[in-house]
Amino acid sequence: MDAFEVHRRLIEDYRTFSEGFVDVHDERIRARVEQEGARGAxxxxxxxxxxxxxxxxxRVDDLVREGLLHQECSRIFRVKKASEDRGSVPITLHRHQSDAVRVARTGASYVLTTGTGSGKSLAYMVPIVDRVLREGSGQGVRAIVVYPMNALANSQREEMRKFLEFGYDGRPPVTFARYTGQETEDERRAILRNPPDILLTNYVMLELVLTRPxxxxxLVEAAHGLRFLVLDELHTYRGRQGADVAMLVRRVRDACGAGQSLQCVHSTIPPPGPPHRHRHRPPPTGPDRRTPPDPHRRRQPRPRRRPAQHRLVTFVGLHDRLVRGATAPYTPSAGVISTMGAPIPRLNRSGCLRSPHQRSLPTR
Incomplete structure (x- = not known):
C-alpha cells in the first residue's frame, strides 16, 4: 500500500465532497476560496x-537470577502467540520497568510517569504477579487495579491472558478477573464465589462493591490485607472526580484492613512541554565582577506554574497523605520513576512536595 497515494486520494475525495455543495457567486470570494482550497487550508x-x-x-531471566523475581516469572513473561505456545524467549524490560520492580521489592509505593505505549502496565503487573507467586495463589484478592475506562480494563485483560493463560493448559499460576459491570450474571456469580488474585475494575464499580451487601x-472479605492498589492513568482524576476517587481510596483501605502494608502504584503521563532544564544566571562580568543595572532593560516576568506539573507533584504524595490519611505522620515512602525527561519532584521535611517549577505545594 502506498501511503502517499492514499493520503492524496483521501484529500481529493474530501475536497470534492466539501466543495460540491458550495456555490459562491461573488468572483473575489470564489477566487479566495479556490486559492485557500489549493493551499490546503x-x-x-x-x-x-x-x-x-x-x-x-x-531480561526477566536476569531479574530472576538476581532474586528480584520469582522463578516462575521467567516462564510467565515470555513472548507467546497462541494458547498452546509456552514461549521461547523471555521479554526484555525497559529500564523504567526494571526500576519499578526494584522499588516494589522494597515495599514502597511509587509513581511511574512515562509516555503512552511505553509499558506502564508491566511496571506494576510484574511486581503484583511476583508477590502472588511468593505468597501463594488462592489466598484472596491481593491486588485491585482501577482503570478510568472499561476499554483499558478490557485491553489489559487480553494482555494478561497471553502471559498467565497461554501455555498453562487452563491452569494459570495467578488468577485474574475483570469486574466492571460488563460481565454476565454467571460470570459475576463465579467471581463472587471464587475471588481472583488480581481484580481489574473501574472506580464506579469499586464504589458499588463497597455499597452492595x-x-x-x-469481595471485601477476600481482599482483607490487600497488598496492591493501582490507579492507572492517574492524570485523568482531577477536580470533583479526583476528590471522589481520593475518598474511595480511603474507604477501600479501611474496608480491606490494608494498614501500612498496602503498596499504592500509580501510572501517569509526563507533563506536557519540553524536558526540564535548569536555569542558570550568567556569571558576573566586568573588572569588579559586578554589572551595573541597565535602565532600559525590562524585567522578565516570572514563569507561570504548570498545571500538569502541579498535578504530578500532588500525585506523588498520595500514599502518605491520601492512602494513609491526611493526619498521618509524614514518611517519604513514595518513589517516582520518571522517563522522557520529566522533572522529578522533591520532598521536604514539612510533608510538602517541591518541584523545579513550583514552590512548596501541600499534598492535601
Whole structure:
C-alpha cells in the first residue's frame, strides 16, 4: 500500500465532497476560496512521529537470577502467540520497568510517569504477579487495579491472558478477573464465589462493591490485607472526580484492613512541554565582577506554574497523605520513576512536595 497515494486520494475525495455543495457567486470570494482550497487550508499537515527508544533494563531471566523475581516469572513473561505456545524467549524490560520492580521489592509505593505505549502496565503487573507467586495463589484478592475506562480494563485483560493463560493448559499460576459491570450474571456469580488474585475494575464499580451487601461480603472479605492498589492513568482524576476517587481510596483501605502494608502504584503521563532544564544566571562580568543595572532593560516576568506539573507533584504524595490519611505522620515512602525527561519532584521535611517549577505545594 502506498501511503502517499492514499493520503492524496483521501484529500481529493474530501475536497470534492466539501466543495460540491458550495456555490459562491461573488468572483473575489470564489477566487479566495479556490486559492485557500489549493493551499490546503481545509486539512492539517500530515502528523508524523517516531517511537522513543527506551534504555534496556535487562531480561526477566536476569531479574530472576538476581532474586528480584520469582522463578516462575521467567516462564510467565515470555513472548507467546497462541494458547498452546509456552514461549521461547523471555521479554526484555525497559529500564523504567526494571526500576519499578526494584522499588516494589522494597515495599514502597511509587509513581511511574512515562509516555503512552511505553509499558506502564508491566511496571506494576510484574511486581503484583511476583508477590502472588511468593505468597501463594488462592489466598484472596491481593491486588485491585482501577482503570478510568472499561476499554483499558478490557485491553489489559487480553494482555494478561497471553502471559498467565497461554501455555498453562487452563491452569494459570495467578488468577485474574475483570469486574466492571460488563460481565454476565454467571460470570459475576463465579467471581463472587471464587475471588481472583488480581481484580481489574473501574472506580464506579469499586464504589458499588463497597455499597452492595451481596458483593461487599465476598469481595471485601477476600481482599482483607490487600497488598496492591493501582490507579492507572492517574492524570485523568482531577477536580470533583479526583476528590471522589481520593475518598474511595480511603474507604477501600479501611474496608480491606490494608494498614501500612498496602503498596499504592500509580501510572501517569509526563507533563506536557519540553524536558526540564535548569536555569542558570550568567556569571558576573566586568573588572569588579559586578554589572551595573541597565535602565532600559525590562524585567522578565516570572514563569507561570504548570498545571500538569502541579498535578504530578500532588500525585506523588498520595500514599502518605491520601492512602494513609491526611493526619498521618509524614514518611517519604513514595518513589517516582520518571522517563522522557520529566522533572522529578522533591520532598521536604514539612510533608510538602517541591518541584523545579513550583514552590512548596501541600499534598492535601
Amino acid at each position: 481545509q486539512w492539517p499537515a500530515p502528523w508524523s512521529s517516531l517511537n522513543p527508544s527506551f534504555a534496556s533494563g535487562g 451481596d458483593e461487599r461480603r465476598p
